[in-house]
Amino acid sequence: MNRHRTSTRDLFGRFGIYLVLIASSILMVIPFYWSVSTSLKLEQFVFASPPQWWPSPLTFQNYISVFTKIHFQTYFFNSVFVALVTTFAHVFFDTLAAYAFAKLTFPGRDKIFFFMLLGLMVPFQVNLIPLYRIMSTLSWTNTYLALIVPNLTGVFGIFLMRQYLISIPNDLLDAARIDGCGEFGVFRRVVLPLAVPGIATLIILTFMGTWNDFLWPRIVTSSEALYTLPVGLAQLQMKNTSNEAQIMAGTVLTALPMILVFLFMQRQFIEGMTAGALKE
Amino acid sequence: MTVGSITGHRKRRWGKYVMPYLFIAVPLLSFIIFVFIPMLVSFWWSLNDYSGIQPPRFIGFQNYIDLFTRDKYFLQALRNTSIFVLLGMSIGPTLGLLTAILLNQKVNFQAIFRTAYYLPVMTSLVVVSTIWVMLYNQNGLFNSILHAIGIQPVRWLSNPSIALVSVAIASIWQGFGFETVIFLAALQSIPRELYEAAMIDGANGWQQFRYITVPSLRFVIAFVYIYGIIGSYQVFDQVFVMTSGGPVHSTTTLVYYLFSKFQDLRLGYASAIAYILFAILVVFSLIELRLSREK
Numbered sequence: 001m002n003r004h005r006t007s008t009r010d011l012f013g014r015f016g017i018y019l020v021l022i023a024s025s026i027l028m029v030i031p032f033y034w035s036v037s038t039s040l041k042l043e044q045f046v047f048a049s050p051p052q053w054w055p056s057p058l059t060f061q062n063y064i065s066v067f068t069k070i071h072f073q074t075y076f077f078n079s080v081f082v083a084l085v086t087t088f089a090h091v092f093f094d095t096l097a098a099y100a101f102a103k104l105t106f107p108g109r110d111k112i113f114f115f116m117l118l119g120l121m122v123p124f125q126v127n128l129i130p131l132y133r134i135m136s137t138l139s140w141t142n143t144y145l146a147l148i149v150p151n152l153t154g155v156f157g158i159f160l161m162r163q164y165l166i167s168i169p170n171d172l173l174d175a176a177r178i179d180g181c182g183e184f185g186v187f188r189r190v191v192l193p194l195a196v197p198g199i200a201t202l203i204i205l206t207f208m209g210t211w212n213d214f215l216w217p218r219i220v221t222s223s224e225a226l227y228t229l230p231v232g233l234a235q236l237q238m239k240n241t242s243n244e245a246q247i248m249a250g251t252v253l254t255a256l257p258m259i260l261v262f263l264f265m266q267r268q269f270i271e272g273m274t275a276g277a278l279k280e
Numbered sequence: 281m282t283v284g285s286i287t288g289h290r291k292r293r294w295g296k297y298v299m300p301y302l303f304i305a306v307p308l309l310s311f312i313i314f315v316f317i318p319m320l321v322s323f324w325w326s327l328n329d330y331s332g333i334q335p336p337r338f339i340g341f342q343n344y345i346d347l348f349t350r351d352k353y354f355l356q357a358l359r360n361t362s363i364f365v366l367l368g369m370s371i372g373p374t375l376g377l378l379t380a381i382l383l384n385q386k387v388n389f390q391a392i393f394r395t396a397y398y399l400p401v402m403t404s405l406v407v408v409s410t411i412w413v414m415l416y417n418q419n420g421l422f423n424s425i426l427h428a429i430g431i432q433p434v435r436w437l438s439n440p441s442i443a444l445v446s447v448a449i450a451s452i453w454q455g456f457g458f459e460t461v462i463f464l465a466a467l468q469s470i471p472r473e474l475y476e477a478a479m480i481d482g483a484n485g486w487q488q489f490r491y492i493t494v495p496s497l498r499f500v501i502a503f504v505y506i507y508g509i510i511g512s513y514q515v516f517d518q519v520f521v522m523t524s525g526g527p528v529h530s531t532t533t534l535v536y537y538l539f540s541k542f543q544d545l546r547l548g549y550a551s552a553i554a555y556i557l558f559a560i561l562v563v564f565s566l567i568e569l570r571l572s573r574e575k
Contacts, residue, residue, distance in 0.1 A: 017382050024379065025396035028457070032399065034421055035411045047419035050428070093306045100303035106296070112308065119315045121565045123514055125535055126554045129325070129547050130318035133332065150314045153307040183299040212404035214517045215539075230406035234521050237410050244414060251407045258402050266395070269402070273458065274465040 032255075039063070039248035046244045062249035070246070072253060074225060075232035080257075082147045082217075082228060083210040090206040091199055093153035098161030099191050103173060104183070113162075119155040128219065135220055146220040147228070151210065157202050164198030165191060201272035204265065211258055229254040322551045330548035343552035354553065356529055357537040360444055364533060365512040367448040368455070373504050375452070376459025381493075383460070384467045394464065397457035405454065409521035412450040413437070416522075437523055440530035447518050447531055454518075455511075459504050466500040467493070499571065506568045510561050 038046055039062050040055040066072045100106070101113050131150060132141075140146040168191065176186045192199075214230045221227055227235065233250050236242050262269050326343055328336035347354045379397055383390055400408055415421050416436035423433040436446040474492050483491070494501075516535040519525055525532035525540065532540075534557050541550035 014385075017385055017387060021379075021382055021387065021393050025393050028396045028399060028453070031408075031411045031415060031453075034415065038414065046414075047417060049419065049424060051421055051424045093310075097304045097307040100300045104296075104300040104303070106300040109300070112304065116308065116311050119311055121562060122315060122319050123510075123554075123558060123561050125514065125538060126322050126558045127315055127318035128538075128554070129542055129551055130321040131314060132542075133321075134313075134318070150310075153310050155307075155311060155315075158307055183303075187303075208402055212402075212406075214404070214406050214520075215535075218520075219539075219542075230404045230517075233410060234406050237406075237413065237521060238524075247410060248414065251410050255403045255407045258404070259399065262398075262402050263395075266391070270394075270398075270461055270465070273401075274462055 035248045035251050038245055039252050041245050043243050043245045062243070062245045063253075065243070065246050066249045066253065070232070070236060070250070071224060072229075072232065072250060075227045075229045076253070078144075078147075078226060079211060079229040079254075082144065083207050085148050086151050086210045087203055087206045089148075089152040090154060090157050091202055094157035094202060095161050095165075095192065095195060095199065096187060097153070098158045098165050099187050101158065102162045102165040103168070103170070103191075116155050117159065120159065124215070128215070132219055141220050142223045142226050144226070147217055147226070150216075154206075157206065160202060160205075161195065161198050164195055168194050197268075197271075200265070200268045204261075204269055204272040207261070208258065322554055325548045326551035326555050328548045330551075331545045332547045333545065336548065339548075343549050344556070346549075347552060347556065353529055353532065354537060357532045357534050358556075360529075360531060361513060361515065361533040363444060364448050364451075364515055365509055367445065368452055368512045369505060369508055372452045372456045373459050373501070373508060375456045376504070377463050377497075377501075379456075379460045380463035380467055381489075383464055394461065397460045399457070400454045401457045401461075403454070405517035406521055408450065408454045409518045412446075412453075413522055416446055416450075438527055440527045443523055443527060443531045447522055450522070451512075451515065451518055455508075459508070462500060462504060463497065466497050470496045502571050503568070506564050506571075509564050513557065513560060 037053065037055055040058050040060070041052060042055075042057065042059055042061075045052050045055070101109060135141050135146045135150075138145075140149070172190060172194075173186055176190045181189060212230060213228070214234065217228045217231050218234070221231060224232070224235075229250075233247070233254055236250055237247055325336060327338060327340060329339050329342075330336040379393075383393055387393070417423070418433060418435065418438075422436065426433060434442065437443050470493065474496075475488055478488050478492055514535055515533050516539065519531050519533050519536045520539075523531040525536045534553060538550050538553040538557070541547075541553060
């Protein structure tokens with residue numbers, strides 16, 4: 001095509017693109033680098049002037065303190081436990097309901113679905129206070145129940161999974177029924193395996209949402225034994241006596257699991273995040 | 281099938297009329313108990329003077345009237361939140377679109393760049409805010425860099441006229457990678473032939489952007505702005521961690537104010553704040569609904 005016009009101007013254009021991309025990527029990574037680097041410094045060098053880009057001396061003491069002086073392993077366990085249970089529950093309940101809404105016919109189906117869709121419009125803050133009252137009436141505050149039970153299933157997940165399931169050919173389901181599968185058998189043997197890409201998306205969105213959630217766990221837990229990582233970290237950060245290098249060790253430990261999951265499941269992550277936007 | 285068509289029949293009815301309701305039972309009940317009823321109760325409380333200890337006392341729309349006529353902190357929270365949304369929306373999506381367009385120029389290592397922009401998006405806001413508190417420290421990295429080039433240190437989070445902007449900058453840094461990824465996916469779905477045809481017709485880069493890229497992306501652009509607005513109006517975590525609403529209320533946002541009224545046990549009043557937020561968000565949700573139907 002225009003190959004003969006590929007000139008110095010284009011070359012400069014390419015160069016400019018890389019320059020902007022590299023510079024902005026560095027800006028994105030510096031805060032993370034700085035938190036890792038700070039977490040490996042002695043407290044007296046955290047705000048050294050000029051700043052220490054490379055920790056000297058390099059120490060792992062902050063990571064040890066985070067586990068011995070602050071109970072980070074408790075927060076860590078709580079976060080993992082709550083996120084895993086919530087994610088499993090979402091996969092099961094959301095997909096099952098999505099299957100009913102997408103592929104089964106029963107009286108009131110569309111009305112019920114529409115009714116639940118209204119829930120997508122209600123911001124969580126509106127339900128927050130009554131929900132808290134429900135939890136305290138049931139004496140569920142400061143228990144795992146409050147962290148988990150209100151979030152066993154969600155309208156968004158059902159909506160998302162319905163979009164995936166609706167494209168499964170009905171013939172396939174009928175064939176399984178003729179072979180003697182009950183509806184739950186059809187779900188387990190035919191629908192679930194076909195829904196795997198959608199389920200990967202659901203897992204990522206649910207796990208990330210729960211892992212990073214702050215407002216609800218902050219409100220519903222006041223005992224350190226029940227803190228999740230973000231709550232524990234925020235409390236640590238707000239104590240004036242806290243050691244900045246230790247706090248940074250805490251941020252690294254909180255962020256790292258999510259980043260590792262991301263690096264291993266990058267494609268699913270990107271697809272998951274774009275699914276909501278690009279699928280109508 | 282000789283054993284009995286009656287059991288078969290019963291089985292079919294069971295499968296047709298009972299199973300579907302069992303399948304949706306937990307989500308439906310959960311929705312009613314944890315979303316629908318609290319939503320109604322919250323509205324009822326917003327019409328009451330309610331502390332959570334004494335029984336609610338009906339006062340009509342007094343909470344709403346007080347909020348708008350007597351409570352200057354609420355009005356300030358409303359203004360702060362709107363400024364925060366405006367700042368974020370005037371920079372975030374543009375930055376996202378720019379980086380997406382650059383990444384879409386057949387660059388090498390696209391995945392690595394994308395990862396860099398995306399890293400903060402999946403990081404907890406508490407983590408991001410904690411890191412930025414350190415960067416913004418009086419003796420932190422930012423002021424060290426300013427010092428090195430001979431600029432006076434800035435009180436990023438303790439100067440009331442700067443703190444809200446500082447919180448917004450950290451939030452934009454955290455969030456625009458999401459928009460990059462959305463825009464990049466949308467850009468990649470525009471057929472290349474459109475650009476090739478435009479080039480043959482002699483359209484320059486700007487004209488291609490104006491007449492091909494923008495029209496092809498219009499629904500995605502609308503989505504990004506509307507969800508951005510809805511999300512930004514609910515800002516809480518950053519404020520909680522970075523400033524606790526201060527200094528002198530300069531970063532108090534709607535949800536932070538709601539949270540503080542909840543802690544003061546003014547549950548009716550806090551519910552009224554929640555419903556005002558709800559009303560703002562419903563307007564944008566309805567626009568989104570309208571647009572997605574058009575699509």
